[in-house]
Amino acid sequence: MEIDYRSVGLRVGLEIHQQLDTSTKLFCSCPTKLAPEGVRYFEVSRILWLGKSELGEIDPAAAYEIGRGRRIIYRVPEGYTCLVELDEEPPHDLNREALVVALSIAKALNAIPVEEVYVMRKVVVDGSNTSGFQRTAIVALGGYVEDEEGVVGIQTIALEEDAARKIEEGPDYVVYNLDRLGIPLIEISTAPDIRTPEQALRVAYRIGLIMRLSGRVKRGIGTIRQDLNISIAGGERIEIKGVDKLELIPKVIKYEVLRQLSLLKIRDELTRRGLRPEDIPEDFVDVTEVFANTSSRLVRTSLERGLRVYALPLPGFKGILGTEVCPGRRFGSELADYAKAWGGVGGIIHSDELPAYGISERETLKLFEVLGLSRERDAYALVVGDPERARRALRAVVDRLRYAFVGVPKETRGANPDGTTRYLRPQPGAARMYPETDIRPVRVDEGILKEVERIRVPKVEELLKTLVEEHKVSRELAQQLIRDPVLHTYLDLVEDLRGVVEPQVIATTLLVHLKSLRREGVEVDRIDYSTLAKVLEAVGRRVIAKEAVPEVLRAVAEGLSLEEAVGRFRTLSLEEVERVIDEVIKASAEAIKARGRDRAIGFVMGKVMAVLRGRADGALVNALVRKKLEELLG
Numbered sequence: 001m002e003i004d005y006r007s008v009g010l011r012v013g014l015e016i017h018q019q020l021d022t023s024t025k026l027f028c029s030c031p032t033k034l035a036p037e038g039v040r041y042f043e044v045s046r047i048l049w050l051g052k053s054e055l056g057e058i059d060p061a062a063a064y065e066i067g068r069g070r071r072i073i074y075r076v077p078e079g080y081t082c083l084v085e086l087d088e089e090p091p092h093d094l095n096r097e098a099l100v101v102a103l104s105i106a107k108a109l110n111a112i113p114v115e116e117v118y119v120m121r122k123v124v125v126d127g128s129n130t131s132g133f134q135r136t137a138i139v140a141l142g143g144y145v146e147d148e149e150g151v152v153g154i155q156t157i158a159l160e161e162d163a164a165r166k167i168e169e170g171p172d173y174v175v176y177n178l179d180r181l182g183i184p185l186i187e188i189s190t191a192p193d194i195r196t197p198e199q200a201l202r203v204a205y206r207i208g209l210i211m212r213l214s215g216r217v218k219r220g221i222g223t224i225r226q227d228l229n230i231s232i233a234g235g236e237r238i239e240i241k242g243v244d245k246l247e248l249i250p251k252v253i254k255y256e257v258l259r260q261l262s263l264l265k266i267r268d269e270l271t272r273r274g275l276r277p278e279d280i281p282e283d284f285v286d287v288t289e290v291f292a293n294t295s296s297r298l299v300r301t302s303l304e305r306g307l308r309v310y311a312l313p314l315p316g317f318k319g320i321l322g323t324e325v326c327p328g329r330r331f332g333s334e335l336a337d338y339a340k341a342w343g344g345v346g347g348i349i350h351s352d353e354l355p356a357y358g359i360s361e362r363e364t365l366k367l368f369e370v371l372g373l374s375r376e377r378d379a380y381a382l383v384v385g386d387p388e389r390a391r392r393a394l395r396a397v398v399d400r401l402r403y404a405f406v407g408v409p410k411e412t413r414g415a416n417p418d419g420t421t422r423y424l425r426p427q428p429g430a431a432r433m434y435p436e437t438d439i440r441p442v443r444v445d446e447g448i449l450k451e452v453e454r455i456r457v458p459k460v461e462e463l464l465k466t467l468v469e470e471h472k473v474s475r476e477l478a479q480q481l482i483r484d485p486v487l488h489t490y491l492d493l494v495e496d497l498r499g500v501v502e503p504q505v506i507a508t509t510l511l512v513h514l515k516s517l518r519r520e521g522v523e524v525d526r527i528d529y530s531t532l533a534k535v536l537e538a539v540g541r542r543v544i545a546k547e548a549v550p551e552v553l554r555a556v557a558e559g560l561s562l563e564e565a566v567g568r569f570r571t572l573s574l575e576e577v578e579r580v581i582d583e584v585i586k587a588s589a590e591a592i593k594a595r596g597r598d599r600a601i602g603f604v605m606g607k608v609m610a611v612l613r614g615r616a617d618g619a620l621v622n623a624l625v626r627k628k629l630e631e632l633l634g
């Protein structure tokens with residue numbers, strides 16, 4: 001489905017978080033590296049308590065987390081954490097190096113530094129910070145990025161401490177590693193000036209590139225995270241967290257627009273049917289009896305564990321829960337998210353999707369009968385669980401269903417790898433920032449500004465010059481590179497393989513080979529960075545020819561191990577090449593003689609190269625073929 005983004009009134013703002021490559025954390029002297037496997041650690045366990053904010057309100061996001069009643073376990077690795085991360089010691093002064101790097105990036109984004117940096121506390125209640133808040137400080141305001149569809153404003157540039165790293169999660173507990181907590185992050189928030197998904201991708205890429213060119217940011221998976229704020233006319237401003245791949249941005253936006261449009265359509269349909277929020281009952285019914293002899297494995301194993309099945313009757317709702325909200329997700333999936341988040345149950349099952357999950361036609365109809373519903377007009381939702389969890393889950397489903405009469409609920413959502421999103425939590429209230437009294441404000445004085453001057457962030461145009469003159473990449477490829485998000489990978493590979501392989505080979509691999517393999521339908525996303533680096537290193541070390549790169553990558557993407565793939569396309573020795581040529585000539589001796597020397601060269605070359613495919617240098621093979629034919633034909 002094509003969407004006219006202008007006519008739906010799409011507005012997108014980006015929030016880009018990038019780890020800075022400083023020598024210490026933002027408020028202590030711990031290193032800014034994640035603890036490797038095997039480092040000694042101990043664990044601390046905490047439980048979240050509900051407290052009112054200083055203005056006396058209870059934050060909806062906080063109430064939500066408490067409602068979930070989870071235990072939080074912190075892993076504290078030795079050498080990567082100190083008492084500051086544990087919130088047992090006040091934070092030290094704001095890291096000056098981090099401030100200088102953030103201001104140099106701000107300058108490259110045309111933003112103006114603030115006169116004084118005040119650290120604030122932003123309430124976080126998911127346990128990802130031991131103190132219950134994240135420290136954040138605005139360092140610059142009011143920049144912009146240019147884009148072909150219009151200038152996009154930058155509202156704020158802030159320095160923040162990164163959150164603890166989630167390692168494991170269950171229905172009633174979560175484990176965090178404290179090594180990441182306190183690593184400096186720069187947070188760049190654009191105005192909601194972005195009007196199309198493609199523009200969002202270009203702007204995110206451009207900001208990422210400018211940060212990258214400062215040479216002072218971390219690289220690799222997880223060091224940059226994009227959040228999106230997306231709204232359409234009549235919809236709601238939705239926060240989507242954790243888009244970690246740049247390429248996913250346009251898809252996430254498209255799906256979110258589709259989702260909001262569908263929710264608005266569902267609202268109109270409910271009104272058209274004359275339904276009202278109060279038609280949704282508060283009570284639910286124990287229907288475990290219906291499943292006494294069920295052949296559904298899902299239900300049976302749950303019943304064996306002592307769980308029960310509860311139903312929520314939904315008069316007039318036929319077809320609503322089955323309505324698709326974006327590819328792969330139905331309105332029922334939205335409700336299931338609420339049931340999972342609030343009740344810790346596996347999800348919901350609804351009548352629009354039945355019979356399914358082994359639940360029979362007979363059971364499906366029996367449920368309509370037991371609940372006093374009409375299968376032509378009505379619907380029901382089922383939850384499997386203990387009474388307490390089921391109650392919480394169905395309560396959340398009822399609240400969410402009632403909101404369907406209003407439209408799009410204000411939520412914080414998380415991005416899934418396929419571009420869809422899931423419900424994470426309600427959006428936090430506005431009153432969740434207050435001053436951090438443990439840290440002195442920092443005046444952005446001449447001294448700091450002088451240090452900022454010393455970090456020169458090259459302009460994107462200067463990078464083009466570097467690519468052509470220093471990396472010796474052809475002008476055409478260089479121009480493509482600076483417009484393509486793959487540039488980040490290119491720069492990483494050039495850095496990691498300096499002196500091993502020519503940048504031109506890297507550029508060709510990324511821009512030509514990988515793209516054409518993708519067009520052929522090869523799943524190139526399965527090739528990770530380190531595999532790519534090893535393949536290119538093999539070219540540099542002359543283990544494989546550069547002509548073999550597409551075939552090796554194809555083999556890896558199709559599931560072959562790197563060793564096998566490289567082995568299969570390994571450059572052959574002179575003797576091996578000669579043997580292949582001898583075999584071809586021997587097998588086709590008659591045909592060769594019939595053609596005569598001149599025509600036979602092309603004929604033999606064709607056959608030989610079909611066998612050698614990228615495993616020998618073409619010029620060498622040609623010379624050898626000529627020599628051998630001369631010997632044969634005189």
Ligand SMILES: [Zn+2]
Nearest residue numbers: 028030081082
């Ligand atoms: Zn520390």
